[in-house]
Amino acid sequence: MEQNKNGRVAVIDSGVGGISVLRELIRLMPNEKYIYLADSKNAPYGTKAKDEVLSIMLENTDRLFKLGVKAIVVACNTATSAAVRVMREKYPDVPIVGIEPAVKPAVEAFDFPTVAVMATPLTLAEEKFITLIKRFDGRADIIPLPCAGLMEIIESGHTDGEVVDTYLNKVFGELGGKKIDAVVLGCTHYPFVKGAVQKYFGESVRIFDGGEGTAREAKRRICESGLESGRSADVPEIEFISTSGDERVTELCHKLLGL
Ligand code: DGL
Numbered sequence: 001m002e003q004n005k006n007g008r009v010a011v012i013d014s015g016v017g018g019i020s021v022l023r024e025l026i027r028l029m030p031n032e033k034y035i036y037l038a039d040s041k042n043a044p045y046g047t048k049a050k051d052e053v054l055s056i057m058l059e060n061t062d063r064l065f066k067l068g069v070k071a072i073v074v075a076c077n078t079a080t081s082a083a084v085r086v087m088r089e090k091y092p093d094v095p096i097v098g099i100e101p102a103v104k105p106a107v108e109a110f111d112f113p114t115v116a117v118m119a120t121p122l123t124l125a126e127e128k129f130i131t132l133i134k135r136f137d138g139r140a141d142i143i144p145l146p147c148a149g150l151m152e153i154i155e156s157g158h159t160d161g162e163v164v165d166t167y168l169n170k171v172f173g174e175l176g177g178k179k180i181d182a183v184v185l186g187c188t189h190y191p192f193v194k195g196a197v198q199k200y201f202g203e204s205v206r207i208f209d210g211g212e213g214t215a216r217e218a219k220r221r222i223c224e225s226g227l228e229s230g231r232s233a234d235v236p237e238i239e240f241i242s243t244s245g246d247e248r249v250t251e252l253c254h255k256l257l258g259l
Helices: 019-028 050-066 077-090 103-108 121-125 127-134 150-155 162-173 190-201 211-224 247-257
Strands: 008-013 033-038 069-074 114-119 141-146 182-185 206-209 237-242
Touching: 008 019, 008 050, 019 033, 019 211, 019 247, 033 050, 033 247, 050 069, 050 077, 069 077, 069 211, 077 121, 077 127, 103 114, 103 127, 103 182, 103 206, 114 121, 121 127, 121 141, 127 141, 150 162, 150 190, 162 190, 182 190, 190 206, 237 247
Parallel strands: 008 033, 008 069, 033 237, 114 141, 114 182, 182 206
Antiparallel strands: none
C-alpha cells in the first residue's frame, strides 16, 4: 500500500459502470493518478449473494493495495452495500469511499414525491438500502425497481436504441402508469442510459445519480488525510484493468469516458 501523495486512487466496479463516477472524480481531481479496475471476471455482482460479493471485494482490495493505491472508491452501489463496512474495518487508515442510491437529493427536491429507484436486486434487498429509505418514511413514496440484466446490456455497448428501450419499457411497465416525480439511477452503470430513461418519462421527471456526491466525498476524504496529489497534470493519468483480460471492456471504458 502506498499511503502517500504519489499513490494512485483506485476506482472499482464490476465492469464499465464506475466510469460514470471516474468522470466526476477527474473533473474534481484532475491531478490525481487513477487505476480503474473493471472486475468483469466476476460480473455481474447485482444478482449474486452478499457473501460472494463481499469475498470478491476483499480479494480485489488486496490486489489494489499490491498495485500501490492510496485510496479506494467503490464505484458500485452493489459492492458498497455488500462490502464497504468490512473493507473499512479491515483497513481503517485508508480512505475507502462508497456510493449509495441518491434517494436523499431526489426526496429533498420535492414535496412528498414519488421516486422510482432503479438498482440491482442485491442493492435493493440489502439492509443499507432498507435503512436508507426508512429515513424518508412519511416524506416520499419510494418505489424500488430491480433491474437485473440491465448492466449486461450496457456492458455489451448499448446505451440507447431498441434493446435499451425494450428493456426499460418492461421495467417501467411495473409502475402501472403511476405518476413519477423522480428516478434515481442506483447503479453506476445506469447513468449511461440516462437519455433513454429521460425519453421514456419526458422532461418533467428529474433523474438523480450518486456519482458527483461520491466524487465530492472522495475529494474530502483524500484532502482530510493529507493525501492529495501535488502534481499538476494536463491529461488525466489512468490505468484501466479488466480482471477477465477482455480488452473490449477496457476499450468500452475509454469510449464511455470520452477519451
Ligand atoms: N455497477 C454496479 C452497481 O452500481 C452493479 C452492476 C452489477 O450488477 O455488477 O450496483
